[in-house]
Amino acid sequence: MALSALAPLAVVGSINVDLTASVARLPGPGETVLGGTLAREPGGKGANQAAAAARLGAPVRMIGCVGDDTDGRWMLEGLANAGVDVSGVWLGDEPTGTALITVDAEGENQIAVCQGANADVSLLGVSFDAAEAVLVQLEIPMEIVADLAVSVPGFFAVNAAPATPLPAAVVERADLIIVNETEFALLPEVARARVVAVTYGADGAALRRDGVEVARVPSPRVEAVSSVGAGDAFCAALTLALHAGWDDEAALVAACAVGADAVRHPSAQPPLRALVEYASLG
Structure with a gap:
């Protein structure tokens, strides 16, 4: 089957600095684990998805907010270097958002996010073309997500992460909602959406249309380094592929092959190939 070319994508979402501690095992409540190594890298679910989509071969623009600080300028430079149009990113009064991440030897993670400038994301002066897909996550204010459900004329995808109750209007409007299995259990309203993708980590993913599972595929087996950016890479890939028809x-x-490739890298914004190259790798 011939695979259609990728259409433009706008990503509306968070942009963070990731401070990642890699340790042998994740600490329990009140526990300190020694022997870690620290990395400081670009992150944020929105930025991760925008960078992934650009590296997969789509024309991508980012709408978000960073602080008018050194970190903010670093984040913008990194996105631009990945091929993302950052003209829609505001410089806010709050500092650039930060995520505190702990990753264990198996690639599992714990994440705490300090929103910072992400709380000030705005759609003022932003418009969308009917041929452009729009992908949003829930690390920005819910009122922005609700506004997108009204203002986006074309394909509208929602990555409902972190798990936050979705307004009925968002669920009804979304052309695609993407969740992991935990989020799917925590957000019963998502089951009512027209198209839902549910990820199962190393076990792959399933697609449901009007409540009926229509496809399920396994994930390629790889040696995991970090799962931090895998879900975001999957979201970018699936949105682009379904929007392309x-x-x-x-x-x-x-999408599962892209996610599997992403876990092989420590960065939340890993290097990727053109999306069509992953179509035969499941």
């Missing part, structure tokens, strides 16, 4: 199974195969 790829059939459900081909889109899921490619």
Whole structure:
């Protein structure tokens, strides 16, 4: 089957600095684990998804907010270097957002996010083309997500993470909602959406249309280094593939292969290949 070319994508979402401690095992409540190594890298679910989509070969623009500080300028430079149009990113009064991440030897993670400038994301002066897909996550104010449900004329995708109750209007408007299995259990309203993708980590993902599972594919087996950016890479890939009109199974195969490739890298914004190259890797 011939796979259609990728259409433009606008990502509306968070931009963070990731402070990542890599340790042998994740600490329990009140526990200190020694022997870690510290990395400081670009992150934020929105920025991760925008960088992934650009590296997968789509024309991408980012709408978000960073602080008018050294970190903010660093984040913008990194996105631009990945091929993302950052003209829609505001410089806010609050400092650039920060995520505190702990990753264990198996690639599992714990994340705490300090929103900072992400709380000031604005759609003022922003408009969307009907041919452009829009992808949003929930690390920004819910009123922005609700506004997008009204203002986006084309394909509208929501990554409902972190798990936050979604307004009925968002669920009804979304062309695609993406969640992991935990988020799917925590957000019963998502089951009512027209199209829902549920990820199962190393076990792959499934696609549901009007409550009926229509496709399920396994994830390629790889040696995991970090799962921090895998879900975001999956979201970018699946949104691009479905918006381009790829059939459900081909889109899921490619997205799972992209997610598996992402876990092989420590960065939340890993290097990726053109999306079509992943279509036969499931």
